[in-house]
Structures are given as C-alpha cells and as structure tokens.
Amino acid sequence: MSDAAAAATLRPRSRAGRQGEGLAGLLLTLPASLSYIVLLLAPTLAAVLLAFTDYELGAPSIRWIGLENFAELAEDRGFQVSLRNTLVYVGIVAPASIAGALALALLIESLTRGRALFRAVFFLPVVSLPVAMATAWQYLLHPTIGPVNALLRDIGIAGPAWLTSSDTVLLSLAFIGIWEAIGFNLVLFLAGLTAIPRELHHAAEVDGVKSAWERFRLVTWPLLGPTTLFVVTITMIRSVRTFDSVAVLTQGGPNRASEVLLYTMYTEGFTFFRLGYSAAITLVFLVIVLALMLLQTRVLDRRVHYG
Amino acid sequence: MAGITIQTVTKRFGSVTALAGVSLDVQPGEFVALVGPSGCGKTTLMRIVAGIERADSGRIGIAGRDVTDLRAADRDVAMVFQSYALYPHLTVAQNIAVPLLMRRLSAAQRLPLIGAVWPGSRAARRAIRQDAAQAAAALGLGTMLDRRPAQLSGGQRQRVALARAIVRSPKAFLMDEPLSNLDAALRVQTRREIVEIHRRVGAATLYVTHDQTEALTMADRVAVMLGGEILQVDSPDRIYADPQDLRVATFIGSPRINTLPVEARADGAVTFDGEPLGLGTPAQGALTLALRPEDLRPDPAGPLQAVAEHVEFLGESLLLHGRVGRGETPVTLRLLRGSLVPQAAFRLAFAPERALLFDPEGRRAPLRQAAHADV
Numbered sequence: 001m002s003d004a005a006a007a008a009t010l011r012p013r014s015r016a017g018r019q020g021e022g023l024a025g026l027l028l029t030l031p032a033s034l035s036y037i038v039l040l041l042a043p044t045l046a047a048v049l050l051a052f053t054d055y056e057l058g059a060p061s062i063r064w065i066g067l068e069n070f071a072e073l074a075e076d077r078g079f080q081v082s083l084r085n086t087l088v089y090v091g092i093v094a095p096a097s098i099a100g101a102l103a104l105a106l107l108i109e110s111l112t113r114g115r116a117l118f119r120a121v122f123f124l125p126v127v128s129l130p131v132a133m134a135t136a137w138q139y140l141l142h143p144t145i146g147p148v149n150a151l152l153r154d155i156g157i158a159g160p161a162w163l164t165s166s167d168t169v170l171l172s173l174a175f176i177g178i179w180e181a182i183g184f185n186l187v188l189f190l191a192g193l194t195a196i197p198r199e200l201h202h203a204a205e206v207d208g209v210k211s212a213w214e215r216f217r218l219v220t221w222p223l224l225g226p227t228t229l230f231v232v233t234i235t236m237i238r239s240v241r242t243f244d245s246v247a248v249l250t251q252g253g254p255n256r257a258s259e260v261l262l263y264t265m266y267t268e269g270f271t272f273f274r275l276g277y278s279a280a281i282t283l284v285f286l287v288i289v290l291a292l293m294l295l296q297t298r299v300l301d302r303r304v305h306y307g
Numbered sequence: 308m309a310g311i312t313i314q315t316v317t318k319r320f321g322s323v324t325a326l327a328g329v330s331l332d333v334q335p336g337e338f339v340a341l342v343g344p345s346g347c348g349k350t351t352l353m354r355i356v357a358g359i360e361r362a363d364s365g366r367i368g369i370a371g372r373d374v375t376d377l378r379a380a381d382r383d384v385a386m387v388f389q390s391y392a393l394y395p396h397l398t399v400a401q402n403i404a405v406p407l408l409m410r411r412l413s414a415a416q417r418l419p420l421i422g423a424v425w426p427g428s429r430a431a432r433r434a435i436r437q438d439a440a441q442a443a444a445a446l447g448l449g450t451m452l453d454r455r456p457a458q459l460s461g462g463q464r465q466r467v468a469l470a471r472a473i474v475r476s477p478k479a480f481l482m483d484e485p486l487s488n489l490d491a492a493l494r495v496q497t498r499r500e501i502v503e504i505h506r507r508v509g510a511a512t513l514y515v516t517h518d519q520t521e522a523l524t525m526a527d528r529v530a531v532m533l534g535g536e537i538l539q540v541d542s543p544d545r546i547y548a549d550p551q552d553l554r555v556a557t558f559i560g561s562p563r564i565n566t567l568p569v570e571a572r573a574d575g576a577v578t579f580d581g582e583p584l585g586l587g588t589p590a591q592g593a594l595t596l597a598l599r600p601e602d603l604r605p606d607p608a609g610p611l612q613a614v615a616e617h618v619e620f621l622g623e624s625l626l627l628h629g630r631v632g633r634g635e636t637p638v639t640l641r642l643l644r645g646s647l648v649p650q651a652a653f654r655l656a657f658a659p660e661r662a663l664l665f666d667p668e669g670r671r672a673p674l675r676q677a678a679h680a681d682v
Binding site for chain 1: 354357358359378379380381382384385386388389390392393394395396397405406409410414417419455456457471
C-alpha cells in the first residue's frame, strides 16, 4: 500500500527532478567517500607505490626499483625470522584464545548468577591500556623479583627468564596476547550464545539429547557458526598485527627472538627510515590480512550461514 | 492407565502463581485441547509435562509411569513447538532423524567420524534414514528431504516439526500453539491434518492453544484454563452449552455470551428489573443470567424490553447489538440472514432450556423453567 503510494508520487516526476535527487545523494555521501579516500585508500595506495621505490625519509631523490625490495625481503634473514615468529605467535594466540573464550563463555552462560561479574572480569584486559598492562607483566614475569618465578621457586622449580631468554620470550608474549584477546572473544561468544533460541535447546532435550556434549554438537556449535567465524577472523587479524607488547616489553629481542612483522616494519621505517623497504613489509602484511578476509567471505561464510 | 496424568501441579515464578494445583488426565488415543487466554499458565503446564520446566509440587505420569523426576530426554514425549524449533543447519531428513539418532544409536555410534564405522552403526543409520523418509512422506515432504528449514515455507516447516514428533511413535504428544504462525487459510487445512495425524498415531495428545475455535473443532475434550486453574474439562459441545463456571461461559463463544444481572425472589422466581422471566431457582439474591447470542430472538410476547443500536453483517448471519432493561445492559443477538431486524425498541425472548444461571461466585446455579411461572 505504502509502496504503491510512493510509486504513484514518483511517476510524474521530471527527469531534472530525478537528476537533482541523484546529485543530492552524491552530495550526502561526499563526507564518507572523501574521508574513505583521504584516510584509507590514498595512504594504502601510497604505501603500495612506495614498496616499489628506494625512498628513505629525508632522501633527496626517489627511484623506482621494481621488485628489488621484495628480492631483498626474500634474502633478509631478519625478515624471515620476523615472519616465522608472527606465524608462531598467531598459531598459539588464535586457537588458544578462541577455544579458551568459547569454554569460558559456555561456563559463564551456564551460571545462574554472577554472569555480569565474570563478563566484566574477563573483559577488563580489553579496556585496559596495553602499555600500562605491559609494565605490569614486566614486573610479574621478572626473573628475580617477579611473583611468577617466586611462586615457582617455592615449589622447587627454577623459573626461566621469561622475557629475556630467546627460548621463552615468544611464549610469554603469546600468553599475554591470549590474556588480552580472550576477554574480547568471550564477549563476542556470549553475545552469540544469547542469540541461540532457547526453544532449540528444549527441542533437543525432548528429542532425547542427554549429555552437554551432544547438546553442544547438535545445537550450540552449529548455531554459533557465524559468531565463531567472525571471532576467528578478527582474532587472527588482531594477532597478526600485534605490536605494542613487543615494542614495550622486548623491542623484538633478545636476538630477534620476539621480532614480529609489524615491529620489523616499524624499525625499518622509523628507526632506519627505509620507508620503501618498510612499505614492502606492509604490503606483505596487507596480503596476509586480505587472504584471511577472503578465506572468511569466500570459503567459510557459506558453511556457517544456513539461509 | 492414562496416557498423560497431571496431578495437582503447582508452579510459582517469584510472587506470581502460574499454576495453582492443576490436575488433568489424557487417555491413550485421546486429543485434549488446553485452551485459555495468554498468560493463563497453559504453556507452563505443557513445558512441565514435557520436562523442560520443573513443577514446585505435584506429579506427572506418562503411560502409567511416574516421570516427575525424569528429565525431558527420558520421558518419551514428543513436542511440537510454537516456533517449530527446527535445527537450521540440518536438512529436512536430518531434522526428522534427530530423535531416532538420539534413541537408537549408542553414544559411541554417535561420535563424529568414528561413529560412522562403529559396529552396527551403518545398519542402524540406514534404518533411521528409511524411517525418517517414511515420516516425511506421510506429511507430503517426500520431495524436500534435502532442503534446509530456511528454504521452506511456514506450512512446510510446521510439517517438518510434526514429522520429527511422530517419527518415533511417542507415548505422549504435546503441541504448543502449532498453528499460531500460519496464515488463516493454511490454519484451517492444517487443523484437519493434525487431527488425522493424531488418529493415525494414536498417542495421548495435549494441545495448547489460545484459539477456542481450534480447541472446539479439534479436541475430544477441552480443558479451559484461566488464571492458573483448570475450570472445566468436557467435550466441546458441553463446554459450549453447559459451562460450569461463568468465566468458562464468557471465555468460550464468539461473540461473547450475554450476561444479565438478575434477582431471585423469595418464591424462587428469577426476575430482571423486577419482572419475572419465567424461570425458577432455589438460589437466592443477586445472580447472573447468561444467554448465548443465538438463543435470543425478537418476539412481541418476550419478557425483556430492548433497544436496537447497530447491526453487523457476517454473511450467513448478522449480529444485532443493543441494550436491554433499565440498567441498559448491553446485549447481542445472532439473527439468521433475512430475518426481520428490529429498528428501535422491541421485545426480546430467549430459549429458556438454554439459559444458564450463575451465582455471585460464578458457579452454576440450578434453574427450573416455568416451574414458578410468572404469576
């Protein structure tokens, strides 16, 4: 009825009127389009272009060097270590923080009281200042005065130098990464859980589902699919671009054992001012992130939406 | 041995009493409709029978077995939910097969990957697939086995929910407003189909609805529930013609039954505005006389003085709304098409054998017609 009315008022409109409406529409999207171009598209394009030059900050000249930066990257042992560290870091943080958050969300969801409290407790790391928290971690994990090693000493174990030994530094950073990501993922999972219709759980019960595991398999896990997919993507992207804990706690050390992609990019660009080379690393980073997003939209999305 | 036994079940939510000691028996093969306005506790009662909710006190029996302390999965009841509650990620065939998978396969046989090759699993799964396909075919879903719920219409989803319920031949069958999400035309058709399915399955069926038409047309017996109490359980025609409580009389029937404030004189004659109506009762004092709209007719010799106000045309009949007596009590008459419709003041008669009398507490009061004829 209202559609018909709208059509009736639209029909007699002149061509000029329609053009005017198109123009108004364009004008209205202008702020958004402009900020998208200026803040996102242009810098990305500039970075892509820079990746094919030898530009250094303050250098008088800039030269197109084609794929030379990438050839250097392939040879650069430092970059390879950084790439491998990043993959290891993501390989630990993503599965652990996703599985841990899901387990915690299921536990909190099953509570009859205190849900808000636990949700807040686990969400705290997300809203706290990463740099300030890093300082706290530095104290906690300090080899001699830190409480973690003091506790280990009490039960007769000589704790390692968590953040200063090349054997443990990446693990320690990954643990901090999990601690930061788990609260965020937890809140997403809790939201996903509340969106599952209660009647489905009841139907499962009437259909003969007795154990919590069967209920999880039949109802919770499939219906959590879209949430899980989102959590997986966002966690991987967030852990690929980890930077601040590394910058504050280890500066990539000792001996590059905790150097990650974004930190390498930062040192190349802002310590050595090799902006062209840094841009090439950025491009590698961008390709990884885009590949992850493609994986979400093209492959997994079809398997978790049952529309 | 009853199909479903409900014994003095009570349930409170905080300070609200949802069920105040409800008892009801459904015989094997019987179809009982539980009807009442929303919020009367009927869905709560059904969920307690299913085992989804716990009663505060009282017992529940299914097929002669006390299941009060059993969980839903162990009760052997099937339920059709208002929202259908289909598993959105499973196909029609898989949805229907779920109750069979859960009951016929061992926990090991249900494991992912390993379960498929576990001894006996393949034969059992094949039998389940066949049974599910059979249940689907019985409901005309034979060509939709591989579709997902999202690809089905509302009516088709409803059939899948029904097929999932009948596939394992349950002892008791619970339906929670299964038709309320369908459009009107489909509702009438599905109503008959559900009755047919019930006849074929033969399980004790408890059917919750707020729609009295559904209750009266489908059920063997109707239980009228109001305010957490079952007021009357009777056959549809007795619920309509012989209500034992004024609340039942006013809830059942559309348009609403007419209620007239009347007085019983010392000699037992029932009077309205001081005029005797040709009815007698042993009850005393202020009473309520209830008359169905179709039991009233304009009649120059009638005992009531009425004023016509407006007419509603319904097709096969029409409704005449007006007022009766000095107190201007509203009254509605159902007249056959083509009847002479009074324009202003007219005399009103009623069928005395169908008149219903209720005491101030709303209980039925005995009525003798013409025993104390208007002297």
